[in-house]
Amino acid sequence: MGSGNPIWRRQWRAFRRNRRGFWSLGLFLVLFVLSLGAEFVANDKPVMVQHQGDLYFPVFKTYPETTFGGLFETEANYRDPYVAELIEDDGWMLWPPIRYSHDTINYELTVPAPAPPSAENWLGTDDQGRDVLARLIYGFRLSVLFGLILTVTSSLIGIAVGAVQGYYGGWLDLGGQRFVEIWSSMPILYLIIVISSFVVPGFWTLLLIMLLFSWMTLVDLVRAEFLRCRNLEYVRAAQAMGVRTPVILFRHMLPNAMVATLTYLPFVLNASVILLTSLDFIGFGLPPGSPSLGELLGQGKANLHAPWLGLSAFVTLAVMLSLLVFAGEAIRDAFDPRKYNDAAA
């Protein structure tokens, strides 16, 4: 945290004091960093291969089967016993702990899919024979990344709009407020359903559509903060000094308005994740085949006889959202202006 500024330091201390929130954020960050390296945790390719004295890194690079003395020009399928034998004749393979990627189908199931948990598939497979644990890891990463990007972009837009409304006030403010009210009363879920019935949404298109409607969360808050800050004496003093408006906005007002805003961010992130999950659940979200928690939940509902599907997705979601809420609470406490006034008094 900003080492010099005593307010940041005080808030960091207040944050540390909420132990549950502090550990939740820590655990969440560990999980998130691990999931960022999902290719090294769950993959159908080995991390490293040594063959005839040469090192290969299939995670990063695609090698044709012929590299290892196979027959085909296509990418080597390392799970194929034939290829494995070729490599291990004169070398070795270093596998990730889970030998399935999110879209790897286990063709060697002895029971019909969805298969229950086993030594091979720790959380079983879904109804297409894909490893549930691998899909959870990739799905977690996708959900959090989607949520983060959506949160950051919608906050940037929301803060900018709120700041302009609050600083200038007057008709701009009134007009903006009415627009936000009308725009936010649009039924977003149905709009997305309608839109995705004529375009198949990908990651970015879905993000864009959601962004159209999610930037309004922070507008009211930031606007109110700026309305308040606008008449503070140090803002007046800066105006009298002839400081340019953008500088006043960024240097004097934004940092103080950000206190209330930062408090909300973990909850905005939560809401984004939930929205994506619910869209996936009803089948209007990410394109088919994407590793998604919502899709797994949907499978769980469609296959009630395979409780490991629904349970795994539920536990993952519950843990992720709880961690975020606990961390959010701690951040809110740390930034609570009343608490920090008490500390200052």
Next chain:
Amino acid sequence: MTPLPSHLLRMEDLSVWFDDPARPAVDRVSLSVDAGRTLALVGESGSGKSLTAMSVLDLLPDGAGRRAAAIELDGDNVLDWPAKRRRALRGGRIGTIFQEPLTALNPLHRVERQIGEAMQLHQGLGRAAIRQRCLNLLEQVELPATEDMLKRYPHQLSGGQRQRVMIAMALANDPALLIADEPTTALDVTIQETILDLLRRLQRERNLGILLISHDLGLVARYADDVAVMHQGRIVETGATARVLEQPEHDYTRHLLAAEPAGHPRPLTAEAPTLLDAQGLSVHFKGPRRGWFGRAAPLAAVDDLSLTLRRGETLGVVGESGSGKSTLALALLRLIPAAGTVTLLDQPLDRLSGAALRPWRRHMQVVFQDPFGSLNPRLSVGRAVDEGLRVHHKTLDAAQRAERTRALLEEVGLPADAAERYPHEFSGGQRQRIAIARALIVEPELLILDEPTSALDRSVQAQVLDLLKTLQARHGLSYLFISHDLKVVRAISHRLLVMRHGQVVEHGDTEQVFRDPRQAYTRRLIDAAYNRTVTAGGGEKQAVAH
């Protein structure tokens, strides 16, 4: 005076601390209040006055610890009482009046509910009985005892009326002791007096004991029987008011008495050229609408006002709150739209705007009242002060800026390492010095001072005034000095401008106006400020007679 068998309130060895019992905020304070008498607890901010009073009521802030040998009410030690019985004291045997009537009243409750709530809680009276008692109380605090008054909300009352409602609330359950914590500090001088006279009358009628907390020695001299002077959590001197104020024994009491603003501005050279000239300045706000579709009548906050200011001169602007003083400052600074002409250094500013105005801002700077709100809490002092250099002296590099900032901070009397520290580490007076430095860094000719000393203790006020005078002499600055405190204005201003309802009602040479005010309004202001002048041990001037 015949000593009573037991005191109404007696405190013995009261200590209050926050983190460390070894560093108490209130240190072994003993005092007593008798029925029918007023004990004034005086001291500067942070001396522990309010903590002392609030510990009687169990109203200490969270995290504060308290220890006392005894807190007796009518000879009965309340520390032995269960918490519930002690709680019943508040608003029961002990009534309280706070400083800020706007925040002490619940904005969503009507007057009837404000006053009646305590009666309902303590006496369990019925509705009709409460209403009758409320009307009765309104009459006692000299408010119109009408149904209409009972139905009003706090925002529909003036400051003085709100304070009267608070007094009525405090009296609702016939208390024996009244704790008045700076009861008039937030009020205009002319209203202060009427409130204090009311309190005195009520005291006589009801034989009330009053514990009056104040920083204002003038007020104490006039209204208190006994004085206890507090300094850094201890009572340093106590005794009858007249004795303490006339023959102070403790150094600190003498220091407090000497801190009344005194002195005069340095004389002005006759040929000083005109710096600022404002003609026909008017600022209009939207008034209340008439009906739903009616047009809002404009409300003139500043109404056709003209003033001139010469180089090196101080023009004092006085008036009660709402007279348009601060609006005038903002209009002169061109921070709000205003009609009329403003000429600075022969340059008409009213026709400039935006970028064209920016270079001219360097010549005219401002210092505001609130030492807490006037500095950005997230910027270091050095960063706050050098902002003007970044705007107006773009060619300077970081080292040159730092050097100028450091030199100026030193000139306004701040410690050498001030630039790296943050505003919250400084006291109110020091923050005001920082605000002055921030304004002076661009070497302005004119400094507009909007109540620069009003939030400060008397002794700190004197230091800031001295600093302002020194700076004026050294740099040939002109000041537009806005204040409601006539004593302060007199100590620094060459000329005086009295404002009321946005208009100038009187202006002229300061001493001239003080000696011979032409308007009744001016006379009232002066009387209110000077009637209670304390004769300090050194023999400072007596009140200006009528």
